Amino acid sequence: xxxxxxxxxxxxxxxxxxxxxxxxxxxxxxxxxxxxxxxxxxxxxxxxxxxxxxxxxxxxxxxxxxxxxxxxxxxxxxxxxxxxxxxxxxxxxxxxxxxxxxxxxxxxxxxxxxxxxxxxxxxxxxxxxxxxxxxxxxxxxxxxxxxxxxxxxxxxxxxxxxxxxxxxxxxxxxxxxxxxxxxxxxxxxxxxxxx
Amino acid sequence: xxxxxxxxxxxxxxxxxxxxxxxxxxxxxxxxxxxxxxxxxxxxxxxxxxxxxxxxxxxxxxxxxxxxxxxxxxxxxxxxxxxxxxxxxxxxxxxxxxxxxxxxxxxxxxxxxxxxxxxxxxxxxxxxxxxxxxxxxxxxxxxxxxxxxxxxxxxxxxxxxxxxxxxxxxxxxxxxxxxxxxxxxxxxxxxxxxxxxxxxxxxxxxxxxxxxxxxxxxxxxxxxxxxxxxxxxxxxxxxxxxxxxxx
Numbered sequence: 025x026x027x028x029x030x031x032x033x034x035x036x037x038x039x040x041x042x043x044x045x046x047x048x049x050x051x052x053x054x055x056x057x058x059x060x061x062x063x064x065x066x067x068x069x070x071x072x073x074x075x076x077x078x079x080x081x082x083x084x085x086x087x088x089x090x091x092x093x094x095x096x097x098x099x100x101x102x103x104x105x106x107x108x109x110x111x112x113x114x115x116x117x118x119x120x121x122x123x124x125x126x127x128x129x130x131x132x133x134x135x136x137x138x139x140x141x142x143x144x145x146x147x148x149x150x151x152x153x154x155x156x157x158x159x160x161x162x163x164x165x166x167x168x169x170x171x172x173x174x175x176x177x178x179x180x181x182x183x184x185x186x187x188x189x190x191x192x193x194x195x196x197x198x199x200x201x202x203x204x205x206x207x208x209x210x211x212x213x214x215x216x217x218x219x
Numbered sequence: 220x221x222x223x224x225x226x227x228x229x230x231x232x233x234x235x236x237x238x239x240x241x242x243x244x245x246x247x248x249x250x251x252x253x254x255x256x257x258x259x260x261x262x263x264x265x266x267x268x269x270x271x272x273x274x275x276x277x278x279x280x281x282x283x284x285x286x287x288x289x290x291x292x293x294x295x296x297x298x299x300x301x302x303x304x305x306x307x308x309x310x311x312x313x314x315x316x317x318x319x320x321x322x323x324x325x326x327x328x329x330x331x332x333x334x335x336x337x338x339x340x341x342x343x344x345x346x347x348x349x350x351x352x353x354x355x356x357x358x359x360x361x362x363x364x365x366x367x368x369x370x371x372x373x374x375x376x377x378x379x380x381x382x383x384x385x386x387x388x389x390x391x392x393x394x395x396x397x398x399x400x401x402x403x404x405x406x407x408x409x410x411x412x413x414x415x416x417x418x419x420x421x422x423x424x425x426x427x428x429x430x431x432x433x434x435x436x437x438x439x440x441x442x443x444x445x446x447x448x449x450x451x452x453x454x455x456x457x458x459x460x461x462x463x464x465x466x
Contacts, residue, residue: 071292146300156304
C-alpha cells in the first residue's frame with residue numbers, strides 16, 4: 025500500500041498501471057488456482073479450457089504485464105534516456121494488452137465451463153446428452169474470440185517493441201553529449217554531468 | 220490480540236521464526252507425503268500385464284514427438300459421465316510401464332485411454348492421414364507423412380534398454396531382437412513374426428497396421444500403439460470386487 029496518496033499516478037502513468045494490473049491478476053490467478061484444486065470444482069474444470077484461461081490470466085495478466093512494466097521502467101534508465109520514446113505508445117500498448125488478456129481469459133472461462141457441463145449432462149433416459157463432437161462444435165465461437173484476444177495482445181507487444189526500438193536507437197540521451205554512446209567516450213560516465 | 224502479540228514477538232527472533240516456518244510448512248508436506256508410504260496397499264496389481272512391443276514403443280515415441288498428449292488425455296477419472304463416455308476408469312497399474320506417463324491435462328480431442336481396438340486399423344490410417352475424411356468436423360491436424368516415412372529401427376534396442384533402466388522388465392533377448400520384432404509385428408507372414416508372440420505373449424497383435432506388410436512406416440508404429448492403449452492388462456475391465464478378492 026505504498027501507493028497511498030499517490031493513486032493518481034496509476035491513472036496518469038501507463039508503466040505503473042501495467043504493474044498495478046499485473047498485481048491484481050496475480051492475486052486473481054493464485055486464488056483461482058486454489059479454488060480449482062477443490063475436488064468438486066476440479067471435476068468440472070479439469071481437461072477443459074478453463075485451465076487454459078487460468079494459466080493465461082497468469083501468463084498474460086501477471087507475468088507479461090509485470091515484465092512490460094519493468095521493461096518500460098528499466099530501458100530509459102539503462103540507456104540514459106529521459107523516458108520512453110512515446111508515452112502515448114506505452115498507453116496504447118497497455119490498452120491492447122489488457123483488452124487482449126480479458127477477451128482471451130473470458131473466452132476460455134466460458135468455453136471451459138460449457139465444455140465441462142456438456143460432458144457431464146445426461147438426458148432424461150439416463151444417457152449422455154452430448155457427443156464429444158457436439159462439445160467441439162460448441163467451442164468454435166470461443167476459439168475465434170481466443171484468437172482475437174491473442175491477436176490484440178500481440179499487436180500491443182509489437183507496439184511495445186517498436187517503442188523500445190525507437191527509444192534505444194533514436195531517443196535523445198538524457199546527457200547532452202553528441203553521439204549515442206556516452207559510456208564509450210574518453211573520461212567515461214563519471215565525467216558526465218548528471219541528468 | 221494475544222495471537223498478534225505472539226506473532227510480533229516471534230517475528231523478532233530469527234531462529235524461532237525459521238523454526239516456526241519449518242513446522243508450518245512440514246504440516247503440508249506430511250499430509251502430502253505420508254500417504255505415499257502406503258502406496259503398495261493402494262495400487263492394484265496386474266499379473267496379466269504385458270510389455271509394449273518394440274513397434275508399440277516406437278509408436279509411443281512418435282505420439283510424444285508429435286505432441287499428441289497436448290490435446291488428448293489418457294486418464295479416465297472415477298466420474299460417472301467419464302466412465303459412460305470412455306469406458307472403465309484408469310487404474311494406476313495401467314501406467315506402470317509408461318515412462319514418461321502420458322495422462323495429459325487437456326481434452327481438445329477425446330480421451331484415448333481405451334481407444335485400443337475400438338476402431339479398425341484402416342480407420343486409424345485414414346484418420347491420421349486426414350481426420351476430415353472420417354470425422355468431417357474434426358479440428359485435428361493431418362499427419363500424412365507418417366504413411367510415407369520409413370520407421371527408424373536401428374535405435375530401438377537402445378530405447379528398450381533405456382526403458383529397462385527405469386524399471387521395465389525387458390529381457391536381453393527382447394533388447395537384442397528389438398528391430399527384428401518391430402518388423403515382424405507389422406508383417407505377420409514374415410519369418411520374423413513368430414518370435415514376437417513368443418517373446419511378448421500370445422495377446423500381441425500381429426497385423427499390417429498401415430495395410431502394407433512389406434514397408435515398415437511410422438504409421439505402422441503409431442497405429443500399433445493406439446490399438447494397444449488400455450489393453451496391456453484387462454485389470455480395469457474386471458469388476459472391482461474381483462480385484463479386492465485377489466488381494
